[in-house]
Amino acid sequence: MQRLKFITVKSAKAIGFSVLHLLCVLVILLGLPGAKSVRVVNSLKTLVIDAGHGGVDPGCNGANEITEKQVTLGVALKLGKILADSMPEIKVVFTRTSDKTLKLSERPELANKNSADLFISIHCNANNNVSAAGSETYFMGLHKSEGNLEVAKRENSAITFESDYQDNVRYGGFDPNSPEGHIIFSLVQNAFMKQSLKLASGIENHTGKLSPIKSRGVKQAGFLVLWQTSMPSVLVETGFLTNSSDRKVLKTEEGQRKIAIGIYRAIRDYKIGLEASK
Numbered sequence: 001m002q003r004l005k006f007i008t009v010k011s012a013k014a015i016g017f018s019v020l021h022l023l024c025v026l027v028i029l030l031g032l033p034g035a036k037s038v039r040v041v042n043s044l045k046t047l048v049i050d051a052g053h054g055g056v057d058p059g060c061n062g063a064n065e066i067t068e069k070q071v072t073l074g075v076a077l078k079l080g081k082i083l084a085d086s087m088p089e090i091k092v093v094f095t096r097t098s099d100k101t102l103k104l105s106e107r108p109e110l111a112n113k114n115s116a117d118l119f120i121s122i123h124c125n126a127n128n129n130v131s132a133a134g135s136e137t138y139f140m141g142l143h144k145s146e147g148n149l150e151v152a153k154r155e156n157s158a159i160t161f162e163s164d165y166q167d168n169v170r171y172g173g174f175d176p177n178s179p180e181g182h183i184i185f186s187l188v189q190n191a192f193m194k195q196s197l198k199l200a201s202g203i204e205n206h207t208g209k210l211s212p213i214k215s216r217g218v219k220q221a222g223f224l225v226l227w228q229t230s231m232p233s234v235l236v237e238t239g240f241l242t243n244s245s246d247r248k249v250l251k252t253e254e255g256q257r258k259i260a261i262g263i264y265r266a267i268r269d270y271k272i273g274l275e276a277s278k
């Protein structure tokens with residue numbers, strides 16, 4: 001009897017905690033900028049392709065042979081062309097089609113404004129260790145290793161090109177150099193985790209088969225550019241510009257085309273999967 005009573009009190013406490021926990025999650029969810037409601041995405045009609053960096057922000061440097069902003073634009077435009085030829089039913093929106101400066105927040109804003117069903121951000125990796133090589137595709141979440149955190153911090157630091165980033169509300173006072181800034185802020189993206197993971201896996205599978213750049217797999221970290229999107233979204237680190245073998249692929253039209261075909265095939269499979277599960 002005593003034991004039963006104990007269990008009942010404990011259960012009641014647990015239920016109370018769960019309700020409180022749920023309420024907190026809801027309050028946080030509704031408070032997130034640009035993410036007032038979580039919608040169901042079960043088709044692929046509109047896709048936003050985001051060529052990372054651009055204009056005053058060159059991204060990482062490939063031994064003065066090429067910059068990240070050039071590679072990302074090359075892959076983005078090639079991917080758009082393949083999609084226009086092979087899947088014209090998909091409306092493709094580019095965040096940029098030239099060497100243009102964009103605020104980091106403008107990229108997810110464009111996707112949200114167009115009610116996009118998918119957001120793909122294209123980047124290149126960099127590391128002090130020049131032997132680090134390979135591609136990685138990220139979806140939003142808590143980093144599982146310091147390496148993932150470093151990648152997110154480097155990409156998030158693009159906001160430091162925005163002179164007013166520290167006192168504006170776009171990023172909630174986010175400081176890319178603060179470790180506390182990288183706590184989990186992915187509650188809305190959690191709703192799309194399965195779909196984002198599926199696409200990320202497809203991208204790594206297909207690009208790994210087609211391109212000489214080896215796949216390092218699918219990873220999670222807190223990227224500002226993904227955080228504010230209200231649809232499935234991934235960030236592709238196509239390869240390391242600091243590695244000579246990867247760079248050789250990334251700087252050529254042919255190398256960029258192979259990566260673009262790999263991403264295209266992943267999109268095609270993802271769309272077929274979505275339609276089959278309806």
Ligand SMILES: [Zn+2]
Pocket residue numbers: 052053059060068122123124155
């Ligand atoms: Zn980047």
